[in-house]
Amino acid sequence: MQVYALALEKGGVGKTCLAVNLAAAFSRLKLRVLLIDLDAQGHATHWLGAVPASIRPEDSFLGILNGRSIVDCVRPTDEGVALLPAHPVLASLPVLLASAPNSGLFTLQDAIAQLGAPSPHYDVIVFDLAPARGPVLATALAAATRCIVPVQPEDLVMRALQALIDSFGQAQRVNPRLRGISIIRNRYATRSAGDQVYDQLLRESYREQLLKTVIPVRAALRDSAGLQQSIFRYNGPDAGEVRNLFLDLIDELINLDGAA
């Protein structure tokens, strides 16, 4: 079971877009995929077509925190991806986790352990996270097998990246299964000379962690979000190109994490 956490403390780098389309791509390969939306904004939940009125607070991760089984909270989606939806009251999650025993560090890990017994329910689990450091990021990294970081060639993003790599190192101390951190150039364009400096910095300083696939800025991704479709269901201009890029991306991940 591979558990991917899409994380960065900086907002607007495309965590949700990657989480949804990554999950959809894996699901196209007939893998059983679960997306856990840990962001109170619930954008991944919306993108996957869940109806807000049908989601109660206890269907979200809050239910798990209060002892519900994760299996009872998960719902199917039109994308073929199973979804643990977000609810606006997830905004209270950091406070609730912090007051849980052990700061809730292992809450998500325990919930996922339930999914592995007696036989695994899912092959791939994807976390979509809010842009913040805190107990939610901690419990996610304590449960993940790989952290995936979307970046752009910008100063603030690079600072956030460095902070996340610190967090990743901390999480590895309590989660021996957290195998690696992978950086994906997302919504990527190098226009100015400044952009190119950061681009070069990424390619040199983070060579080990940098994925080869680059997802450029594409209207298809924005439009598909509006239609509540993954790029694999969306049928507009450029859809084919972007689909191929996401297949490239999971191809790289299979190489990194596959059993072979």
Added chain:
Amino acid sequence: MPSKASDRIKAMQERAVSLAPQGPPAPPAADSAEPAAAVAAVSAHFGATLDQLVRSRTVQRIPVEQIAPDPRPEMHQPRLLPAPEELIAHGQPVPAYRELVAELLALGQSLKEQQIQPIVVYPGSAASPSVRYLILVGQRRWSAAQLVGIDAIDAIIVDPPTPAERIRIQYAENEDREEFSDMERAWALQQMKQAMDDAPWESVETRLQMSRARRQQLLRLTAFTPSQQQQIARLRLQETQIRRLHTGVRNEELTAAQVDAILYRLSQIAAERTAALSAAVAETAGGAPPRRLGIDGPTIARLVARAQRTAAPLAVVTAVPTPRWLPPLREQFVRTNQSVQRAIGRVETLGPADTEGLLSDLGQLITSLTGLMLSLQGSEDAKRET
């Protein structure tokens, strides 16, 4: 180019199967040197500290009868602490727990004067309808309060923990107690593995902040039978003390009966020493509870060696070889029984002469069978009397 994409997806599906197997290949060892620091450091890094659990909560005074240990078996503390009613019978401490009761009474007396640390409870119910809270931390203090008749104790109420959280917290709490025994540690390990849905041992080690070597060492104690484990916990024998004993068990050099005998002898030694010590303490007018005198490794090695010396003749006496005539006789009984069963349905086909002949045969057979049965019972009784 949808067709091209679908070809590609088909090709990738085969390789994707490699993601499916559960449990990734063994990752590099985590910070196994000092995992205790790791959890604290990680919590601090992510902006939450461990004592946040109780920080914002106020201490309340709760009647003792509203509190109980969690009744669910998987929620039992990995610890040898029987219910108060099992410790006292007819107003007297049960002999096996005499020392424990003395410790609890002393603790109860100090609680009467002042309770320094509140216990930690969470909302829940048990068999008794008066119970409103279940114990997370402080079962010992609660038992002590009951034994000395304290009505209410200071407690902090927290949210119900998950099983894994509960074990970790209780383990950390007990780890500070000097009398926490290795057997109880081994139980905590087993419970934690169960609570984490049979996660790999390395995850359990991380969670309990224990080294791999220590974990392996402790689990050797689980080679004993459940009742032997209880006894070992009661005597608070540490793993190193009884290494000779569990090595003997794991190498099948000692039978369960021999181990029982050795443990019985150890409990006698412990009782003698406790009695001697409490007499000495009474003379010097000290109010301190009796403390366990160590049963050392050499004592145990000696007992094991003695058991092994006497093992060989013992085996000869108990295991009488099967005489050669018995197996054919028993086979014949099985066959005869089958034929008789079949014959029962066919008696209508018999003429008067045959019926009479068969009845006579049966009479003889019943006589000899009864004789055999009586002599078997007779020899059994004779064995019992000697």
